[in-house]
Amino acid sequence: NAGVxxxxxxxxxxxxxxxxxxxxxxxxxxxxxWYRQDPGMGLRLIHYSVGAGITxxxxxxxxxxxxxxxxxxxxxxxxxxxxxxxxxxxxxxSNDRASGNTIYFGEGSWLTVV
Amino acid sequence: AQxxxxxxxxxxxxxxxPVELRCNYSSSVSVYLFWYVQxxxxxxxxxxxxxxxxxxxxGINGFEAEFNKSQTSFHLRKPSVHISDTAEYFCAVSDxxxxxxxxxxxxxxxxxLSVIP
Numbered sequence: 001n002a003g004v005x006x007x008x009x010x011x012x013x014x015x016x017x018x019x020x021x022x023x024x025x026x027x028x029x030x031x032x033x034w035y036r037q038d039p040g041m042g043l044r045l046i047h048y049s050v051g052a053g054i055t056x057x058x059x060x061x062x063x064x065x066x067x068x069x070x071x072x073x074x075x076x077x078x079x080x081x082x083x084x085x086x087x088x089x090x091x092x093x094s095n096d097r098a099s100g101n102t103i104y105f106g107e108g109s110w111l112t113v114v
Numbered sequence: 115a116q117x118x119x120x121x122x123x124x125x126x127x128x129x130x131x132p133v134e135l136r137c138n139y140s141s142s143v144s145v146y147l148f149w150y151v152q153x154x155x156x157x158x159x160x161x162x163x164x165x166x167x168x169x170x171x172x173g174i175n176g177f178e179a180e181f182n183k184s185q186t187s188f189h190l191r192k193p194s195v196h197i198s199d200t201a202e203y204f205c206a207v208s209d210x211x212x213x214x215x216x217x218x219x220x221x222x223x224x225x226x227l228s229v230i231p
Binding site: 090103 | 222224
């Protein structure tokens, strides 16, 4: 019963480097998303996907790319890391687009950009 | 557009004492309301949610929240806290009118609850 799995849990990048945060869910959920969590700001939506092959931008998409080739996987790519992208990243999924549905979160990826 | 305010960024409380974490929202339309909890170094998990019906909602671990439409509030309460309740608590709101509002779930800034032995 894995739920939403994210890797890596911790990562340090140098400014300008690129990397991919991996996310997989085993609940056959239609919806997947990426949030970033910063102190005093709650969670902010970066990108989301309503199904395989369909993605859209959230509140803070700049500097990030996503793709959804399968129902299970939703990787987040940092194209050229900047110190402002130092944050905790959460992947999440939900089994329906209805806004009242529960969102299931991964355990988080702590990213530091130096 | 909706917004969420959590007035207390930190709430220290002694073990076995009652606690209330405050949440106010702003919206011109009907809403769904949620409380999520984040234990240290973990992701968020749903504590409880209000969709419709009774305004008093009971959740896991003895928590409950009351939806007050006139005061646009959804305060979280527990009559007696335990050390294991130490966590970050997030209030969230979404538009209940449409089926395509997944991306419109708005989270508050969070309240850090510290239970003191």
